[in-house]
Amino acid sequence: MKYNTVIAKDDNISIIHASELIKVGEVVGMPTETVYGLAADAVNEEAVKKIFEAKGRPQDNPLICHICNMGMLEKYTSFIPDLAYKLAEAFWPGPLTMILPKNDLIPLSTSGGLDTVGIRFPAHRSAQKLIELSGTPLAAPSANLSGSPSPTTAKHVYDDMNGRIPYIIDGGDSEVGVESTVISFENNSVRILRPGFISAEDLLDITENVIIDNGIMHSISETDKVRSPGMKYKHYSPKADVTIVDGNLIDFIKYVQENKTENTYSMIFNSDKENFPYKALVYGDTSEEQAALIFKNLREFDELGADRVFVRSPEKDGVGLAVYNRLLRAAAFKVIKL
Numbered sequence: 001m002k003y004n005t006v007i008a009k010d011d012n013i014s015i016i017h018a019s020e021l022i023k024v025g026e027v028v029g030m031p032t033e034t035v036y037g038l039a040a041d042a043v044n045e046e047a048v049k050k051i052f053e054a055k056g057r058p059q060d061n062p063l064i065c066h067i068c069n070m071g072m073l074e075k076y077t078s079f080i081p082d083l084a085y086k087l088a089e090a091f092w093p094g095p096l097t098m099i100l101p102k103n104d105l106i107p108l109s110t111s112g113g114l115d116t117v118g119i120r121f122p123a124h125r126s127a128q129k130l131i132e133l134s135g136t137p138l139a140a141p142s143a144n145l146s147g148s149p150s151p152t153t154a155k156h157v158y159d160d161m162n163g164r165i166p167y168i169i170d171g172g173d174s175e176v177g178v179e180s181t182v183i184s185f186e187n188n189s190v191r192i193l194r195p196g197f198i199s200a201e202d203l204l205d206i207t208e209n210v211i212i213d214n215g216i217m218h219s220i221s222e223t224d225k226v227r228s229p230g231m232k233y234k235h236y237s238p239k240a241d242v243t244i245v246d247g248n249l250i251d252f253i254k255y256v257q258e259n260k261t262e263n264t265y266s267m268i269f270n271s272d273k274e275n276f277p278y279k280a281l282v283y284g285d286t287s288e289e290q291a292a293l294i295f296k297n298l299r300e301f302d303e304l305g306a307d308r309v310f311v312r313s314p315e316k317d318g319v320g321l322a323v324y325n326r327l328l329r330a331a332a333f334k335v336i337k338l
């Protein structure tokens, strides 16, 4: 254990302390409105190296850079399409990451060797303050060990990062619960590389050309063009074998009855609860509620010692697409249609 990891309450003194750690090249657990991030100075290669080490993350998977004003967007990119300004106007600060051509200020170790950089202006006030006081963009991937569910509480970050980083700011439960929507620009279109709280429908309010990348609903094969390196890695997997079971409640119950073991759990809607006879965690009724609970539940299944998890299939539109995308990865794309 390299560090004695401290969880600090979210106040000015802690944020100042965290910014001082960032300035000397350390990594800090940072709350954001989506999930917690592992933040370090995006232009300090040694600091960025520590992020990859703490997470156990493959070096070719690029980091998102977090900014706190539009001046920083212009400072670290080499070209900004008009559409990016329009989207920033509509959705920033907030859970949208835009992939843009980077300039030489962003080291290749931050961008995973790519000539582009993902930029996000988070809405969480403490994240904004930390970026401002640090005086530099903060590179921050989700604060989980590579392959684990993203953390939505300071405790989740501690569970994965105890001994690996010096400091975590406890900003409470992440409001959104799934990571930001990641988009790239192609001619006049926007391509969604990772769905999030800012939905395709939201983007369509601003531009009529929105492409949903194939990698969102399908597993990437060796020969596919991978537009976002994160898509090719296994993700969010709890220890249990997860299956998405698509059908009505009665058929779902029958399926669980026939396929359960001693340690099988289900993930069901709130409204199912009264009529569901087996061990289960609920994950809300609306897509927004489900987004806020999905990673928390996936972690809890591990604590409960679940060996199989059967999940009621969520909606696939709006924020539901983000929920479904994360579940597909947790389930290694196993979906049963009843």
Ligand code: TXA
Binding pocket: 032, 034, 035, 036, 037, 038, 061, 062, 063, 064, 095, 097, 099, 111, 114, 116, 117, 118, 120, 140, 141, 142, 143, 178, 179, 180, 181, 182, 193, 194, 227, 228, 229, 230, 231
């Ligand atoms: O909500 C979020 O985005 C959180 C919080 C902490 O801000 N961060 C986050 O970072 O989820 P991370 O590193 O876990 O996921 C970033 C995703 C990865 O799948 C990565 O491959 C992709 O974005 N990405 C980052 N930069 C990229 C780039 N230049 N080109 C293509 N994909 C990129």
Ligand code: MG
Binding pocket: 141, 142, 150, 179
């Ligand atoms: Mg992540």
